[in-house]
Amino acid sequence: MALDAAKAGCAVLSRGRSRLAGLRTATKSPGDITTELDARSEAAIFARIRQAYPEHARLGEETGEGAGNAGASPYRWIVDPLDGTVNYVHGIPYYAVSVALEVDGAAVLGVVADPARREFFTAVRGGGAFCNGRPLKVAGRARMDEAVIGTVVPPPKWPGMEAYLAQFCAVARCAAGMRRGGAAALDLAYVAAGRLDGFFVVSLKRWDLSAGALLVQEAGGCVADIDGHPDPLHANRLAAANGALLPVLLERLRVPA
Known part of the structure; x- marks a missing residue:
């Protein structure tokens, strides 16, 4: 249905x-x-x-x-x-x-x-x-210098834009590549399919992420709240990757604002 x-x-x-x-x-x-x-x-x-x-x-x-x-x-x-x-x-x-x-x-x-x-x-x-x-099965790459990471760039007036740009740069400096597709649900589906190695977002809503986050988990990957809350969709500040790459991605994302 x-x-x-x-x-x-x-x-x-x-x-x-x-x-x-x-x-x-x-x-x-x-x-x-x-x-x-x-x-x-x-x-x-x-x-x-x-x-x-x-x-x-x-x-x-x-x-x-x-x-x-x-x-x-x-x-x-x-x-x-x-x-x-x-x-x-x-x-x-x-x-x-x-x-x-x-x-x-x-x-x-x-x-x-x-x-x-x-x-x-x-x-x-x-x-x-x-x-x-x-x-579907998530990709197995565990190193950032081999990983392609997807993201969503916030709207221009987003209040946390400067903090996001710092996170983007922190990831971009060590990733094999960055991709901004423009549709977070598809980005998460691509993580589940192994087309993207990881993904992060700070500016969306539950309807953008709920289905895609489950796809990642059921494809053998992990999702987490960037700030460490036990509920990955607590504030819709989400990171996703396989279990080995996710801690590395989160470390890069938790840069000082």
């Missing part, structure tokens, strides 16, 4: 690609935009979820805490209907739909769907991670 819901969102985005020039956009803050298709994709996803599980709570990037049993149900669906909106609007084929189910605040199911490449990344806690049915 979760995969079908994600595909319903993908269908909205795929149809919309033919009319990008006339797409209505709105600016949430400098560097952070939304489109009419974000809302339509989210509505299509939640329609499927609501039909199957009307009693479950829902959290979406566009609508916030949905109807359902918000605050009462231990089950909560967390949806980003278009992760990588700036890429999408500019015709860059690196964006995704992210759907996660959390039970008592912990993700138990995640889907990251890439409509441009028709790659569907899925994970169920304890059941492994897959792309189009093929098992």
Whole structure:
């Protein structure tokens, strides 16, 4: 059902690609935009979820805490209907739909769907991670000078920008390469698939990260709060890599501000 819901969102985005020039956009803050298709994709996803599980709570990037049993149900669906909106609007084929189910605040199911490449990344806690049915495994590189690290650059007015730039430089000085794709859910899926060796972010929300973090864990990797909190999504300041590389990445990220 979760995969079908994600595909319903993908269908909205795929149809919309033919009319990008006339797409209505709105600016949430400098560097952070939304489109009419974000809302339509989210509505299509939640329609499927609501039909199957009307009693479950829902959290979406566009609508916030949905109807359902918000605050009462231990089950909560967390949806980003278009992760990588700036890429999408500019015709860059690196964006995704992210759907996660959390039970008592912990993700138990995640889907990251890439409509441009028709790659569907899925994970169920304890059941492994897959792309189009093929098992995923994180890369095994343990040295930073061999690792390619993904990241998300915060919007220009982000209050912690200077601290982030210090972290970026600390990692860039020792990594084999840095990549900024523009869609955190896909970045985490790429860590799970072994395409990126590691990833870090300081400026996003739970809907950007919940499904992707589970993918990494179920592919044999690890995720951690950069500041050391036991809940990796405590403040959505997240790092991800294999178990050997993650401590090295965290050491670089914990540079003085």
